[in-house]
Amino acid sequence: MKKKLSTGDVLIKVLTPIVAVGVALILGMILIALLGKDVGVAMGDFFEGALGNPIRIGDTLSKVAPLTFTALAFAIASRCGLVNIGAEGQFYLGGIAAGLVAIYAPGLGIPGIGGAVVLLLAIIAGFIAGGFWGLIAGWLKVSFGANEVITTVMLNYVATFLNKYLIGYNGPFYDGSGNPQSEAFKVSFERGFLVDGSDMTIAIILGLLALVFYYIFFFKMKKGYEMRVVGLNSTAAEYAGIKVKSNALLAMFLAGGFGGLAGVSELLSAQSRILPDFSSNYGFDGIAVALLGQLNPLGMGLSAVLFAVLKSGGLAMGNKGTISPYIVNAIQAFVIILVVASVFIQDEYTRRKLIRQAKATKGE
């Protein structure tokens, strides 16, 4: 994409997210102070927990993969003009499907099913399950016009209860241990990838590949072009002979699929069995990651790293009892609000520039 942009435009594009994050962090600190906590101590816990030593850095980076995937779940739908708030539910479905493959496939005794093949199957199962969950909302939207924001949120709750049921005391995948949980995975991603002793796995590479796919799909492939046309102007798409409904369905399937992969990467990297509430809000984090990255693949990659740090640091503060890890949600919301609101500032900037130019030409 070679595009002639003035330095002012570039500066605004790059500065916006940086300023947004900076302001959001300051607001977070003010909040901590208002609640009567020592900001210095909190910050210390935060950075110690997120980046204190190589292993912690590795643990932090292990969160990049699920965050990237949930960001893609939001971004892909968004490119097609849909608002997918359902990454949380898609995360559960993907995680459950992959988890079940990792638990039961190795025991089937089918020759040739080794660790790598099981993992591949788990990934595929996770993608399809998540995609199916996204497709439900897409279908409701396309066939009945049901607002996808509400249906995806409802499906999130259905998914969490479904998971609780499946591994609960009456559920088919309960391990009988007395706690609601499944059996342990027989196969999972190998930890210690790049950083020995950390939770990092090869999933981070999968996340990276997904970003590359996103870029190629939307900017190099005709199907992606088609989807963008639908997202930006569905009436023009119809006029051009593009099928709006099937694109919306495909977008929701792909979006859901990546939401599912988020579940796969989290479960088979950082956890050892399916537990209730195993997502810890990744689905909603993804919205902030995507918006901060302005739906741009590079931007989303960078903001996934940033949010991984925020998430780890927040959890560390929570574990130490300094402050609830939920403070990260508040900071995330500040980031989204600031980024979205900055569009207004950019518009005003362009408008004023135009008026200035007009005045200048008139003066000549």
Add this chain to the structure above:
Amino acid sequence: MAPILEMKNIVKQFPGVLANDNVNLTVEKGSIHALMGENGAGKSTLMNILYGLYAPSSGQILFNGKEIHITSPKHAIEHGIGMVHQHFMLIPALSVIENVVLGKPENKKVLELKSDAEAFVALGARYNMKIDPYALVSDLAVGQQQRVEILKSIYRGAELLILDEPTAVLTPQEVTELFKIMNQLKEEGKTIIFISHKLKEVLTICDTITVLRLGKSQPSVPSAGTTKEELAEMMVGRKVFLNVDKGPYNPGENVLRMDHVFTKGTHGALNDVSFEIKKGEILGIAGVDGNGQDALIDAITGLCKVSEGKIFIKGNDMTNSSPRDILEQKVSHIPADRHKRGMVSAMTVKENMILISYYKKPFSSGGFLNWKFIEKNAEEIVETFRVKTPSIEEMSGKLSGGNQQKVVLGRELSRDPDFVIAAHPVRGLDIGATEYVHECLVAERDKGGAVLLVSTELDEVLTLADRIAVMYEGRIMGILDKEDFDITRIGMMMAGQNQ
């Protein structure tokens, strides 16, 4: 008589456009005063300033001899200024009377719709207008909606009434009705500013005429003793040639055949439409807006379902085929609303150039877009169709209206079509762009293409078309050959009367 309104040295600067440049306008009390000018000449801007919708950059407004500062429409209404906008400011989902009392400062906290309705019906009777005050506005015909608008303004105490292009949506017969009402209002001492670009109407109804050109006002002239030619020259600033050079009329074989086509729907659905278009001819569709033109285009292009009848394109039965299959028949479509349909504003010029053909070789192959070819092709179209854009990477939404239309036109005509559907192709364009678009359409015809031209501007259809079909309520009232073109007859047909 003393002037009711004086607007002095009004300047309005928009980002990038100087819409009003020292405009002066004086309107006598109890007169009908025409404000004329081409699209974009600044008429609407001036009136929106008077109505308090825009703040002028500088200038002075005197009303009944006193200087006033109108900062909002509320203010304007308080002063007794009413405006009937070209796009009606009625809320379709509400009833007539709800629309009439909406925002009225005298309203009680709990509405008294019944007494308002009675008073409103009585007012309507004075002007021979019968309107059901409890009907939903969405159920009214366009002409009735306009009457509600006019009555609403009077009901709320307008002394000066601005009518913005009121005849654009009316049949010739309805125009006569409107003029009657306008004259009655004038007799009652009310003042009317009549915005139009139609020479004949202005000369018929108005006392004084002020012409705006490129944001500047020309000295006012009395309508008595002024000729159409003089007015036209004032508007355009040069002699206008209403004729376009066309080659001889040599119709070839059928390109489109509509065979007793019906569509479903309430407003303007097709009702037994049959006609043909041949190679090398322009068929003009005349008619008041909303009489089935949209359904006609949508039925041909596959955007709406045909419930009965057949549509043949180049001999192939394309009834209810997908839009893509129809476009594949070398059909080009220049849609009425380019922002909504014709282009994607948030995409670049080059991305818009492939909107129809992106999936075909050489624009793409094996699922991937061929950006090199796409860029070369876009550069060529920009060059050929003289699109003014900083580069093909510019967002098309940032181009001017004329250049956006050229993007659409360039894309559609560069596909080497056999059949061109052009809907209101010059709507909102300035004279230069209009002429260019017309030349392109005639060139298509002269090359042997078939052109379907839909327009509500009768002059445009009369100038360009080889044959004219008139639509009324989804039906074709008749098709006239060139030698039978006659405004009165077409006018009657537009109003649903044959012979």
Add this chain to the structure above:
Amino acid sequence: MKQKKGLIIGVIVVLALLLIGLFAPENFKNTLASFIAQDLRIALPLAIAAAGLVFGERSGVLNLGAEGMMLTGALFTWIGTAMFAGNPWLGILVGMFSSLLIALLFGFLVITLRSNQTVIGVSMNILALGLTSTIYRVVQSMEMKITGFPSLSDLLAKIPGLGDVLTNKTAIGTQLALVDIPRIGSFLDTIFSQNIMIYIGIILIIFLNFVLFKTDLGLKVRAVGEYPKACDTMGINVYKIRYGSVLFSGLLTGLAGGLLVLDIKTFVENVTAGKGFIAIAAVIFGKYTPIGALGASLVFGGAQAVQYLIQAIGLKAPSDLMNMIPYIVTIVALAGFIGKTHVPAASTKPYTKE
């Protein structure tokens, strides 16, 4: 026409209840009465929130931040009630004020800054979840004594002179005097001896319906959501009406959150669990009218009350599956009834005054 239909439905429902009360077997009667009571209890916060959201939506603002506003209202009602020594009235005022602040932020972003309503709405929910959970963990050790609102019978009993006539004091507590009516008495008592807020809420909703359709203000709200530009030309301040509607919807969603907390008498993280979104669905299902939204809320409330019904019947169903029902019913209602209602034409479209 419409009002007549509502009246007919009302009469049919009352007659059916009377018939059941008089002739149905005791077991069935008790189960039904407690189902209705549960339904009303669950539906109240939904209906109150939805009635507020109707005004926002009618003015053209889709308040997807309702969930967050409800959650904020819930936490601060809880804190406020504790602050004011268990007084639910003052507590709920604190809650409403807190959600008003969130609504103000939301309104500023979507009305003044014209930001995307969907994304900002969602971010309000994330913000509220973050703030409430963070604050909750700081204050959760506080001494909390929540009594909730008095019931109708408790209140009637306090009326000097008439109290003894209208109510009976029994071993279970205060009951309405109509419990003495043979056959049908206890059936009616279970249905009508409700938390006083249910009566206030229903009256409020009927009043809001009147405001929306019969008053000057209501007309302005409806008009602004359809065609703001036309309103502007009629001298109506579009921004003022939209701000007012959004703030009002914030106020009522906060009230709804407060009612939720005072009903279950405790706060937990994410206590609203999607109820804000269900309220939005109730607005659509209820055809954008306060009374319609009340009806829709009773349907959604019923979907949740079914759990108690099933328990009462003695059926064994996994609670996790039962918990899904309200969400699934909401989805089905949305899919089944959308498109059959007129959505305000300017919904979600920011208005720019030229």
